[in-house]
Every structure is written in structure tokens, then in C-alpha cells.
Amino acid sequence: MKIASIRVRFLVSFTAIFIISLILLVFGVLVSMVAIAGDVTSASQFYTHYFAQKPLSAQEENLYLDLKYMAKKQPLLLEQQQVWMNLEKKRLASLKMGLVVRKENRVLYQSPSLKDKQLAQALPPYEPANLKVRDTLEINGQYYSFVKFDYDCPDQAEGSLYLLKKVNPFTELVRKSLPLFLIVLLILFVGSNGYIYYLVSRSVIRPLLRLEQAANRIKEGELDFHVRPVSHDEIGKVACAFEEMRSKLKDSVEQQGQIEQSRKEMISSISHDLKTPITSIIGYVEGIRDGVANTPDKINQYLMTISAKARYMDHLIDELALFSKLDLKQAPFTFKKIHLQAYLRDYLEERTVDLAKAGFHVRHEWPGTPIWVWADPEKLARVLENVLDNSVKYGDKEEKRLAVIVSGGDDKATIQIEDNGAGIDFPSISRVFERFYRAEPSRSSRTGGSGLGLAIAKQIVEGHGGRIWATSEKGQGTSIFFTLSVAGEQREKSVDH
Ligand SMILES: Nc1ncnc2c1ncn2[C@@H]1O[C@H](COP(=O)(O)OP(=O)(O)OP(=O)(O)O)[C@@H](O)[C@H]1O
Ligand SMILES: [Mg+2]
Known part of the structure; x- marks a missing residue:
């Protein structure tokens, strides 16, 4: 429309x-x-x-008037050879005109310049009123424009004089066909x-129609095509914007599909992870009830397993709840300015006992000058816990080593936690921060775990405006890196430390 x-x-x-x-x-x-x-x-x-009456120049007009005067006053002069000669020599030649004098039907004089013999016959007849005095005539392809004057001779004969001029046929043609x-x-x-x-409207309307078609295809849900601009003008720009919109829409539809897919996977993972311990709890409870555990020792062993499974479920549900809160951005961050080295030292001290129990030799490497960072201490502790837990869980060497290395930049501090454990193989390394992703295929292995630890760590680090990544060599060890924003004034003391 x-x-x-x-x-x-x-x-x-x-x-x-x-x-x-x-x-x-x-x-x-x-x-x-x-x-x-x-x-x-x-x-x-x-x-x-200018067209019907052929104009004469001033000199030509003068000559015509003189001849008219002569015809009226002394018409006999026009019958004299001497007069004709004089006129021819003095005036007609210079004006390149010709004279015809006719009496009744007899041609008295025809200028030698007017060679055509039929000319005199072709000239219009006597007309006493002298109404049509100017005209053009054509004889054998030659055009003549002429003026004429009809007069009465003293002997009552009808006299006519004609002043003629050759005209260029082309000029005449133009004149006639004007x-x-x-x-x-x-x-x-x-x-x-x-x-x-047609050209202008085509250059505007055609691209518009093409845009309309593209819009209709998008409306039908078809996004796998390109809207190509045909020009660099405003309509071309609209087409470019249209193309951008189509590609963004396509990305967002694909993203939506991925989200949907990962949601499905998440539900399946959650049900699997909850189902496994529940099944074994049910098995052990029935074992006790049916008397399979027939000694107090056995019953105690069954109860311990039930308790461990229940605690694992409790932990899993906690992790899920935290992850989903972080995912929904409903876990508020309370940022404080903290002295990074002091914070890490405190944290490592707290864990000295259990790390030593697990057989770890811990070292740290950081600059002497204090690095102040903006962080939520509790959530940062959660990151360290999840990363260190992995090092403990996946440590498979006789001599287990753990290193915490800090390097400070102008606006970012990088924390590296390095272990010499099992390592992660190459294709998995890029996926370990995904929720529920576990590099080992068996979920019910010795190490257990839901695959949420590093996903939670990623959520928290990104909530701090930082980045988290991993490097690893299968069988050699793993390094987890993450960054934190450096706080401006270095002198100020941390709230907690
Ligand atoms: N330090 C490490 N050494 C070897 N493999 C690791 C290490 N850290 C992580 N991984 C691998 O990355 C996977 C994902 O780790 P993540 O902490 O997210 O899950 P999880 O440890 O399996 O479970 P959860 O931490 O929720 O109990 C692990 O299953 C493991 O295969
Ligand atoms: Mg873990």
C-alpha cells in the first residue's frame, strides 16, 4: 500500500x-x-x-517599398529595359535578389539570376486587393521566398511585380516543419x-519490494539467506541494517536453541546426579530392613554409607542452589578492598591441615609489595575451595605439589593455582567450566562430583569482572588462572585484613 x-x-x-x-x-x-x-x-x-510572412531586411524592405511606389505612381517605368538594368546593377545584385515583372500573362522581365524558366508561371496570379503579398514557393527543389505587388497599368492591364530571394532548403524545411x-x-x-x-522509481521501489520480500521470509521464520544491498544510498543503508537485524535474529534464535538444549541437559544431569545416591540409599535401607545387614557392625557400616550418600546429596543440592542463584544473578556480591597476599596466606593457613593430610606440599610465589583487589571475600573463598578441591581430588602422584602464584598488573591481578595431578586432556580443557561437565566419563567414579565446581568458580570470577581459564597437560598437572580488578589506592587497609 x-x-x-x-x-x-x-x-x-x-x-x-x-x-x-x-x-x-x-x-x-x-x-x-x-x-x-x-x-x-x-x-x-x-x-x-516571422513565419507566414517572410521577413525582409531593412534594405530589402526599402527596395520593395520603392518598387511599390514606382508601380503605383509611374507603372510604365517598370516596363523599361533601362530601369531594369539599373535596378539589377545598383540594388538587386548586392541584395542577391531577383525581379520578375508580369503584365497580364506576359513576363516582361525576369532577372538573369533567376534561371528557372518555369518560375514565372509558378508565381501567384494577380490579386487586386494585395492581401497575400509574401510567400514561399518551390521549383525543382529550389525554394524562393518572395514579396509581390499587384497594380493596375495605365492601359488597365493587370501588372504584378515580384521580388524573389533564394532560400536554403534546409532553413525552409525547418521553417515549414517547425x-x-x-x-x-x-x-x-x-x-x-x-x-x-521509471528509472528513479525503479531504483527506489524495486529494492523496497525486495526488502518487503525479505521481511516476509523472516516473518515465516526463514533466516538462512542474505539481504544484499544493491546501492550505497539510503535504501542500501536500510538493506544493510536489515541484514544486520537478520543475522542478529539468527544468532539469537540459535542461542535460544543452545540455551534450550543446555537446559534439557541440565535437567537430565540433575535427575541423574540425584537419582544415583537415592537409589543406593534405598538399597541400603532395604538391606537393613530385610536383615541383609545382620550384625551391628554391618548395620553401622550401612548407616555410615547412607549418611555419606545423604551428605553428598546435601552438598549437591547446595551447589545447585548456589549455581542457580549465581546464574540468575540473585546472589549479591559484597565487594571489599582486600590485600590479596594476606588474604591468600590466611586462606592457605586455614587449609594447611587438610592439605597436609592429603599429602600436599604447598608453596606460594607473589610480589612483596601488597596488591589490593576488589573482591567479595566469601565468594572468593568459594572459588579457591572449588579449585583446590579439584587439585586434591585429581592429585594422583606420590609427591603432590600445589603452587599459588600471584602476579599484579596495573589494573588486573592474576592468580594461578598449579598442581601436578592427573591433568585434563586437550578436548576437555575448553569445557571444564561448563556446568555438569566432567572430564572423566564415569560419574560414579571414586572422585564423585557433579561437575559444578568450576562452573560456580567461573560465575563468581565473572561476577567480579574477571576471567578464568585453565592450562593442563594430561598426566603432568593443571593450572587454573583467574583475574581480579586491582583497587586504586594501594595504601588503604582492607576491611577484613
Ligand atoms: N586440577 C584438576 N586436575 C585434573 N582434572 C581436573 C582438575 N580440575 C578439574 N578437572 C576436571 O574438570 C572437571 C570439572 O571440574 P569441576 O570442579 O567443575 O567438577 P567436579 O570436580 O567433577 O565436580 P564438583 O566440583 O562439582 O564436585 C572435573 O570433572 C575434572 O575432570
Ligand atoms: Mg570440582
Whole structure:
């Protein structure tokens, strides 16, 4: 509907431009005529004067007037050889004109310059009123413009004199076909206007129609195509914007699909992870009830297993709850300015006993000058716990080593936790921060775990505006790196430390 209206608007504006230019042209011609001819009414006579009555130059007009005067006052002079010779020599030759004098049907004189013998016969007959005195005639392809005067001889005979001038056939042709020429010009004008209208409207309307088609395809849910701009103008820009919109929409639809997929996977993982311990709890409870555990020692052993499984479930549910809170951005961060080295030292001290129990030799490496960072101490502890727990869980060497290395930049501090454990193979390394991802295929292995530890660590580090990544060599060990923002004023003491 709108497109049709643009087409109509184009048509209207083109027609308006055409009409206005036509009016201006006519007005301009009229004004010029007034300037040349003196007034508007004489403009109508312009054509008759300049085209119908062939104009004469001032000298030619003089000669014509003299001849007219002679014909009226002394018509006999026009019958004298001497007069003809004189006229020929003194005036006609210089004006390149010819004279014909006719009495009744007899040609008295025909200038030698007018060679054509048929000319005298072709000249118009006597006409006493002298109404049509100027005209053009054509003989054997030669055009002559002439003025004539009809007079009465003293012997009552009808006399006619003609002053003739050869005209260029081309000029005459133009003169004759001027109205036709003007019509052709008008048709060309209209035609070229129409063609320009067609070109302009095509350059605007076609791309618009193409955009409409693209919009319809998008509406139908088809996103696998390209909207290519055909020009660099405004419409081209619209097409570019359209293409950008299509590709963003496609990305977002794909992203949505991925989210949907990962949600499905998450539900399946959660049900699997909860189902396994529940099944074994049920098995052990039934074992006690059915008397399979028939000694107090056995019952105690069963109860210990049930308790461990239940605690594992409790931990799992806690992790899930925390992860989902972080995912929904519902776990508020309380940022404080902390002295990074002091914080890490305190944390490692707290864990000295259990790390030593696990057989770890811990070392740290950090600059002497204090690094102050912005962090939520509790959540940062959770990151360290999840990373260190992994080092403990996946440590498989006789001599277990753990290193905490800190390096400070202008605006970021990087913390590296390095172990010499089992390591992660290459394709898995990029996925260990995904929720529920576990590099080992068996979920019910000795190490247990839900695959949420590093996903939680990632959420927390990103909540701090930092980045977390891992490097590893299978069988050699793993390094987890993460960054924290350095706090501006270094002198100020941390709230906690
Ligand atoms: N230090 C490490 N050494 C070897 N493998 C590691 C290490 N840290 C992580 N991984 C691998 O990355 C996977 C994901 O770790 P993540 O901590 O997220 O899950 P998890 O330890 O399996 O379970 P959870 O921490 O939730 O109990 C682990 O299953 C493990 O295969
Ligand atoms: Mg873990």
C-alpha cells in the first residue's frame, strides 16, 4: 500500500515538474516576445510575421517599398529595359535578389539570376486587393521566398511585380516543419521525463519490494539467506541494517536453541546426579530392613554409607542452589578492598591441615609489595575451595605439589593455582567450566562430583569482572588462572585484613 503511494507520489512530482517547466518555458518565450515585439498582443502576430510572412531586411524592405511606389505612381517605368538594368546593377545584385515583372500573362522581365524558366508561371496570379503579398514557393527543389505587388497599368492591364530571394532548403524545411518539430520535441520531453521517472522509481521501489520480500521470509521464520544491498544510498543503508537485524535474529534464535538444549541437559544431569545416591540409599535401607545387614557392625557400616550418600546429596543440592542463584544473578556480591597476599596466606593457613593430610606440599610465589583487589571475600573463598578441591581430588602422584602464584598488573591481578595431578586432556580443557561437565566419563567414579565446581568458580570470577581459564597437560598437572580488578589506592587497609 505504502509502496504504491510512493509510486504515485513520484508520478505526481514528475508531472508537476514537467508542467511547471512547461509553464516557465512558455512564460519565458512570451516575455522574450514582449521584449522583442513590444507587447503581448503582437506576440500572436509573431508567428504570422516571422513565419507566414517572410521577413525582409531593412534594405530589402526599402527596395520593395520603392518598387511599390514606382508601380503605383509611374507603372510604365517598370516596363523599361533601362530601369531594369539599373535596378539589377545598383540594388538587386548586392541584395542577391531577383525581379520578375508580369503584365497580364506576359513576363516582361525576369532577372538573369533567376534561371528557372518555369518560375514565372509558378508565381501567384494577380490579386487586386494585395492581401497575400509574401510567400514561399518551390521549383525543382529550389525554394524562393518572395514579396509581390499587384497594380493596375495605365492601359488597365493587370501588372504584378515580384521580388524573389533564394532560400536554403534546409532553413525552409525547418521553417515549414517547425510546428511538427515542436510536437516531436514535446513528445521527446514527455518521453524522457517518463523514462527518468521509471528509472528513479525503479531504483527506489524495486529494492523496497525486495526488502518487503525479505521481511516476509523472516516473518515465516526463514533466516538462512542474505539481504544484499544493491546501492550505497539510503535504501542500501536500510538493506544493510536489515541484514544486520537478520543475522542478529539468527544468532539469537540459535542461542535460544543452545540455551534450550543446555537446559534439557541440565535437567537430565540433575535427575541423574540425584537419582544415583537415592537409589543406593534405598538399597541400603532395604538391606537393613530385610536383615541383609545382620550384625551391628554391618548395620553401622550401612548407616555410615547412607549418611555419606545423604551428605553428598546435601552438598549437591547446595551447589545447585548456589549455581542457580549465581546464574540468575540473585546472589549479591559484597565487594571489599582486600590485600590479596594476606588474604591468600590466611586462606592457605586455614587449609594447611587438610592439605597436609592429603599429602600436599604447598608453596606460594607473589610480589612483596601488597596488591589490593576488589573482591567479595566469601565468594572468593568459594572459588579457591572449588579449585583446590579439584587439585586434591585429581592429585594422583606420590609427591603432590600445589603452587599459588600471584602476579599484579596495573589494573588486573592474576592468580594461578598449579598442581601436578592427573591433568585434563586437550578436548576437555575448553569445557571444564561448563556446568555438569566432567572430564572423566564415569560419574560414579571414586572422585564423585557433579561437575559444578568450576562452573560456580567461573560465575563468581565473572561476577567480579574477571576471567578464568585453565592450562593442563594430561598426566603432568593443571593450572587454573583467574583475574581480579586491582583497587586504586594501594595504601588503604582492607576491611577484613
Ligand atoms: N586440577 C584438576 N586436575 C585434573 N582434572 C581436573 C582438575 N580440575 C578439574 N578437572 C576436571 O574438570 C572437571 C570439572 O571440574 P569441576 O570442579 O567443575 O567438577 P567436579 O570436580 O567433577 O565436580 P564438583 O566440583 O562439582 O564436585 C572435573 O570433572 C575434572 O575432570
Ligand atoms: Mg570440582
